[in-house]
Amino acid sequence: MTKAVVIGSGISGLTVAALLAKAGREVLVLEKKPLAGGALHRFKRQKIPFDVGFHYTGNLGPDDFTRRLWRYLGVEPLLDIVPFPEDGYDHVYIHGRAQPLQASFSYESLTAHLNEQFPAEQQAIARYFAAVQEICADVPFYDLDLPLTPFLQGLGTRHQSLADFLNSITSNQELQAILSLPTFLYGVPVSRARFDVHAMVAHSYYMGAYTIANGGQAIVDSHLHVLAQLGVEVRTSVEVESIEDDNGKISGVRVNDEFISCSEVVFSGHPAAMLGLVNNDFFRPAYIDRLHNLENTMSLYALFGRLPAGPALDALQWHNFYSMPSGPAEFSDFMTSSPQHRGLMLSRPGHCDSQSLSGKAEGVIMLAPASWQQMASFHDSSHNSRSVEYAAFKEQLAEAMIDHAAQIWGDEYRAIEPLAVGTPLTFRDELSAPQGACYGAMHCLGQYNPGVRTKLPGLMLSGQSTLMTGVVGAAFSGLVTAGEMIGLEQLWEDVKQCH
Ligand SMILES: Cc1cc2nc3c(=O)[nH]c(=O)nc-3n(C[C@H](O)[C@H](O)[C@H](O)COP(=O)(O)OP(=O)(O)OC[C@H]3O[C@@H](n4cnc5c(N)ncnc54)[C@H](O)[C@@H]3O)c2cc1C
Incomplete structure (x- = not known):
């Protein structure tokens, strides 16, 4: 058995660990914080529970990608996933506007509401929603029949800016404000936002928003439960201090005074932090510069x-x-x-x-x-x-x-x-x-986020800074990382079958 060490127990690390273990790898998860879960953990003050990094998300409809992934992993039955009801919406106050706007979680009602509030802008509204849907029609996690590899190869190659797109359809500042609201969910200002990234995030909320009973902690606990069943140990309060290699092959990780041998390592924290852990001779100077200079959300x-x-x-x-x-x-x-x-x-x-x-x-x-x-x-x-x-x-x-x-x-x-x-x-x-x-490194104009593979064989990246941010994006990155290690298209096919 290959021993894989996953560094970090956020949603991406937990996803990679579970997928690798399901494929028969011996896996160990190491987390530097006392509690597992990264941004998803909950904490309490005066007995009141608070979520840190999970408030709501899209892509949790019965046939959506994330739901199928969680079904495949066996976490779905442990979760109470609840859609926002029809009368649930984001209540948006735009400074200077008398009436608040209702950003509903459905194309139909959002379109109807915006048409009513901006009667002179119906064409712009239709163009915006059509363009978002057109982009998402080519995205495999919205249409699981599409192959994954061409999509991943094309990620980052579209360069239309959200600002240019919005300016091309309307000069109405209030309409621009409401259409750019989803940027808040991936942390990129409109001036830097890419329209394709915007569309991918926005589409998932326009298709329906969901929450989960007991919040992000329920997601963490369900994954920990499945990992325990798969025999994966999750050690907390353990900070990985270095990733070691033996002539260009991963040999293990060092934590405190302990050396843990392994042949594969997945680092799921911020990619720039990975550089501080490993011998950089394997990376090209341009790659090192790129990671060091990643602009953050x-x-x-x-x-x-x-x-x-x-x-x-x-x-x-x-x-x-x-x-x-x-x-x-x-x-x-x-x-x-x-x-x-x-x-x-x-x-x-x-x-x-x-x-x-x-x-x-x-x-x-x-x-x-x-x-x-x-x-x-x-x-x-x-x-x-x-x-x-x-x-x-x-x-x-x-x-x-x-x-x-x-x-x-x-x-x-x-x-x-x-x-x-x-x-x-x-x-x-x-x-x-x-x-x-x-939300990690920005997925934005002028920035190429690192892919999940590195030049050091056996060392992989995962997490929100690689492919996509948010709970869905980080889980997706976990799938791609694990897929690159065990066979991507087959894994995609297996997840797809879980409808
Ligand atoms: C305030 C806030 C609100 C948010 N709201 C939402 C929301 O409503 N919906 C949504 O979808 N997303 C939301 N997000 C984003 C979402 O939480 C993240 O995109 C996602 O959880 C990131 O997962 P990850 O696995 O990539 O990273 P993380 O959860 O950050 O996990 C990385 C882990 O690696 C560990 N680590 C790093 N270095 C080491 C080391 N050397 N040794 C051991 N461990 C290490 C870290 O301690 C951490 O636990 C929010 C985020 C924040 C902060």
Whole structure:
């Protein structure tokens, strides 16, 4: 048996590990944090559960790719996957516009709503949705009958920008704002967004949004359960310090004082961090430069708080609230931008958790764009050595977020009590995300993200920075990584058969 070590236990690492083990590999997962799951883990404050990196996703319909993958792995029966109901939608407040917009999770109702709100723009709206669907008609994870390899070879070769596309169909700034809303879900400002990436992410939400009882933690737990059944050990609080080779062949990994021998390694953290672990002689200078210079997605400020039961909390059930500036989303830092340029998302974790359905859960989460530069004076700190000034900054941040929410959505939201506040430093230190980048390296114009293969035989990459971001994108990258190791088209065929 080949021993494969998977570094990182986010959704991509868990997916690779399960697929390899199912194919008969002996697999070991090593995670540097005390808890498995990477961005998907949940934490509690005052008994209220909060998700970090999973609020909702598309692509979980009964026949969708992710669902088939989870069926193939045996995790599907362990999950309670719940579609947002027909009257669930993103409630989008665009600065300066009297009426909020409803971004529904269906092409039909979203089109009808936008046509009603922008009667003079019906042609532009039709052109946008037709173009998104046309791109996605060639994407294998939307049409599993398509072969995977040509798609992967073509990834990154389309260069139309989202901004150019939007400008070509409309000059209406409010319409541009709502059509660019999905950029928030992959963390690229419109000026850098590629229309094909945008279409792939947006399409999955336009086809239907889903959540899962007990949130991201349920996804993690289901995978851990299956891994245990497959005999895969997942060791936490173990940071891999180096990946060793023997004359150009992977020989093992080093953790603390232990050497673990293996012949294959999958690194699922940020690709630039992989360079620090391995002998770089195997890589071309251009590749090393490329990984070192990967531009990262936006970071976020996060407020995890309590909102007492009542109408303000009820209004968030099956609705995510967004506040956006008019015009294409550019993600200026919440703390440095003027109120009319501030972006903010307010949501309620676990729409379908039993606590939430019984009205007992009082948790709310606010997310706002943040820049790494804004945190410059705190960069040298670590999570157990933050300064008094940093605590004061977080306090000020929480106040500003609550104030902004109250100004937009009503004074009832002033009652939000902050229980935890995250900044780009939190994401850097808790998720090992360089610059606190929430969605890894940008999939954007002018950037070629690394593929899953490396020049060092036996060393593979996986994760959100490689092929695609988000839970679906990272799981997809896990499938491709495992597929490159055990036979990609056959694995694709096997997953496809799980309908
Ligand atoms: C605030 C926030 C909100 C989000 N909301 C959504 C959402 O609503 N829907 C959605 O689809 N996506 C969302 N995302 C994105 C989604 O969570 C991620 O794209 C996805 O979970 C990334 O998975 P991954 O496996 O690529 O990486 P990660 O989950 O980051 O896993 C990588 C793991 O590798 C470990 N690691 C790194 N280096 C080492 C080492 N040397 N040794 C051992 N372990 C190591 C890290 O500790 C980490 O656990 C959100 C993300 C954030 C941060």
